[in-house]
Amino acid sequence: MEKVADIASDIGEYIRQQRNSAxxxxxQLSKLAGVSNPYLSQIERGVRKPSAEILQQIAKGLRISAEALYVQAGILDLPKGGPVGDAIxxxxELTERQKQVLLDVYESFRRENHVAEATAKPPATAGEETTSKE
Incomplete structure (x- = not known):
């Protein structure tokens, strides 16, 4: 039960930070998100844990991705891809489907390069003799 309270507190604090930075x-946010002022206040204070639907409405009001809130709330795992994935x-201007296709292609390139690096023969280090046919 303690973990749920921590998640509610974390997501509330994150929403408050995003609201303040915006x-x-x-x-104003309660009006933009279509939720009551007291309910939003309870979310920010960690008293209530919002549903995915409410998080989506809040994200829209904050003009941030709903995925960012889902990750903070523990609904989704932290996405892979670093800054490139974040930018996508x-x-x-991209649809969700276009974003997913780009992310899939990007991740396939990363996996391919990782496999290539793992199977590549390591270069000879100083002091090791290399055999050559002359």
Missing amino acids: KISLR RADT
């Missing part, structure tokens, strides 16, 4: 009041996910 310079949006609690009242943040692009507002």
Whole structure:
């Protein structure tokens, strides 16, 4: 039970940080997200744990990805791909399907390179003799 309270507190704090950095009041965000002011306040204080649907509405109000809130809430695992994956996910001109295709291609390239590196013969180090046919 303690873990659920921690997650609710963490997501509430994250929402508050995002709201403050966007310079949006609690009242403005509640209106943009379509949730009541008291309910949003309870979420930010960690008293309530919002559903995925409410998180999506809050993300829309904050103009951030719902996925970012889902990760913070523990609904989704932390996405792979680092800054490239983050940039793809943040692009507002791509559809969700286009983003997923790009992420899949990017991850396949990364896996391919990882396999190639793992199977490549390591270079000879100083002091090792190399055999050559002359």
